[in-house]
Amino acid sequence: MKSLLSLFASLCVLCGQLSAAPAKPNLIFILSDDLAQGDLGCYGQKLIQTPHLDRMAREGTRYTQGYCGTSVCAPSRTSLITGLHSGHSPIRANRELGTEGQKPLPAGTVTVAQILKSAGYATACVGKWGMGMFDTTGSPLKLGFDHFFGYNCQRHAHSYFPKYLYRDDQRFELPGNDGNTKVDGTGPIYAQDLIADETLKFVKTNKDRPFFLYYSITLPHGAFHINDQGLYKDKPWTAQQKNYAAMVTRLDADVGRLLALLKELGLDEKTLVMTAGDNGSSFNPQSEIGKLFDQAGNGLRGFKRGLYEGALRQATIARWPGTVPAGRVSHEPWAFWDFLPTATELAGAKLPAGFQPDGFSLASFLKGGAAPQRDYFYWELHEGPSLQAVRFGDWKAVKNGLSAKTELYNLQTDAGEKTNLAADKPELVAKAEALFQSARTTHPDWPLRDRAPGKGGRGGKKQ
Numbered sequence: 441m442k443s444l445l446s447l448f449a450s451l452c453v454l455c456g457q458l459s460a461a462p463a464k465p466n467l468i469f470i471l472s473d474d475l476a477q478g479d480l481g482c483y484g485q486k487l488i489q490t491p492h493l494d495r496m497a498r499e500g501t502r503y504t505q506g507y508c509g510t511s512v513c514a515p516s517r518t519s520l521i522t523g524l525h526s527g528h529s530p531i532r533a534n535r536e537l538g539t540e541g542q543k544p545l546p547a548g549t550v551t552v553a554q555i556l557k558s559a560g561y562a563t564a565c566v567g568k569w570g571m572g573m574f575d576t577t578g579s580p581l582k583l584g585f586d587h588f589f590g591y592n593c594q595r596h597a598h599s600y601f602p603k604y605l606y607r608d609d610q611r612f613e614l615p616g617n618d619g620n621t622k623v624d625g626t627g628p629i630y631a632q633d634l635i636a637d638e639t640l641k642f643v644k645t646n647k648d649r650p651f652f653l654y655y656s657i658t659l660p661h662g663a664f665h666i667n668d669q670g671l672y673k674d675k676p677w678t679a680q681q682k683n684y685a686a687m688v689t690r691l692d693a694d695v696g697r698l699l700a701l702l703k704e705l706g707l708d709e710k711t712l713v714m715t716a717g718d719n720g721s722s723f724n725p726q727s728e729i730g731k732l733f734d735q736a737g738n739g740l741r742g743f744k745r746g747l748y749e750g751a752l753r754q755a756t757i758a759r760w761p762g763t764v765p766a767g768r769v770s771h772e773p774w775a776f777w778d779f780l781p782t783a784t785e786l787a788g789a790k791l792p793a794g795f796q797p798d799g800f801s802l803a804s805f806l807k808g809g810a811a812p813q814r815d816y817f818y819w820e821l822h823e824g825p826s827l828q829a830v831r832f833g834d835w836k837a838v839k840n841g842l843s844a845k846t847e848l849y850n851l852q853t854d855a856g857e858k859t860n861l862a863a864d865k866p867e868l869v870a871k872a873e874a875l876f877q878s879a880r881t882t883h884p885d886w887p888l889r890d891r892a893p894g895k896g897g898r899g900g901k902k903q
């Protein structure tokens with residue numbers, strides 16, 4: 441009997457191995473700057489064409505409650521890379537340094553790239569970095585990336601016709617580009633052409649070994665520069681509206697090129713591709729672009745630099761043929777700080793001793809299982825008044841400044857966060873306020889404030 445059981449156990453192990461996803465799958469995370477759910481056809485957009493991302497959603501799983509790290513660039517990206525939510529992360533707002541670069545990730549920061557590199561992965565960041573110049577502790581080349589290509593600095597990335605980019609830490613010139621970061625930027629070289637080509641080159645070069653590509657595409661963030669308005673040039677829209685639509689369609693096309701290459705190289709079933717925006721829509725619904733395209737979509741409240749759902753829920757899709765279920769739409773929540781533990785598990789890697797991410801591995805969830813259970817999600821942001829938000833179960837609490845009253849919403853019945861139930865649910869407000877204290881570590885750079893120092897209002901740089 442014992443031997444029969446052991447034979448059965450061995451067969452189960454064998455079956456498991458045969459049906460299992462490949463060991464050390466390639467991992468690609470495509471992070472689009474300021475892309476919102478409402479930009480994509482698969483989330484309801486009618487005017488902007490996104491056929492490749494829509495197909496990716498049909499061939500994979502689309503998530504309606506995938507949350508970003510927090511709702512501006514640098515701290516949101518820090519959560520993605522470090523596995524820490526913004527109550528524990530070293531970067532909790534955009535902070536500009538000098539003429540180029542942002543406040544760097546400190547020495548000793550653990551990153552998903554380091555973990556994957558230690559597991560034998562080739563690693564690259566292509567696009568925009570924004571977490572420290574090359575001569576600082578926050579250089580991508582010191583934090584696990586073998587290769588970097590693109591813009592180091594967020595402000596530099598506002599120009600799509602920059603005067604230069606970086607290959608690793610070496611600057612190279614783009615002659616003839618005007619580097620204008622406002623409007624009407626122009627020049628012979630559209631940076632995204634080079635960035636898209638570099639992603640394809642990296643995949644081709646590393647097709648025979650495991651790789652991690654952090655494709656940090658700068659579109660469709662402003663300035664709204666495009667070298668071809670394409671489908672939209674004859675629309676009865678403003679130039680800015682045409683440019684924005686063309687930028688979204690352009691990033692979609694470049695995702696399509698990458699997916700086509702994976703297929704061509706026979707890598708489809710060996711590669712998990714995930715996409716997201718780094719924060720929700722950057723547009724007030726009454727703005728020129730927001731009014732026409734309704735990026736917040738789905739009736740969600742708020743946008744970039746706030747902590748309502750329209751700022752936090754991302755256009756998140758995962759595709760991995762044969763492993764991630766096709767055509768699934770999941771409404772279960774997860775967040776950027778889950779990516780590091782997910783990648784660690786999928787790669788068969790180990791977390792560094794003593795390092796505890798805030799996130800949970802989504803490996804089973806991605807493959808069709810349930811999302812990990814957790815006590816809460818937490819966000820904070822220090823662009824102006826210190827904002828805090830927490831979600832536990834269906835309840836979401838938001839506090840828009842140190843002295844602000846805590847608001848409470850039931851996301852199950854009120855995803856648009858229209859009805860503040862704080863007065864009716866004092867016990868839940870008390871729970872939220874306890875989490876506003878316990879979910880974060882104090883940090884000298886990020887004290888909770890009603891106003892940013894030296895600012896008259898919301899303050900903070902816009903990225």
Ligand SMILES: [Ca+2]
Binds near residue numbers: 474512513719903
């Ligand atoms: Ca952004």
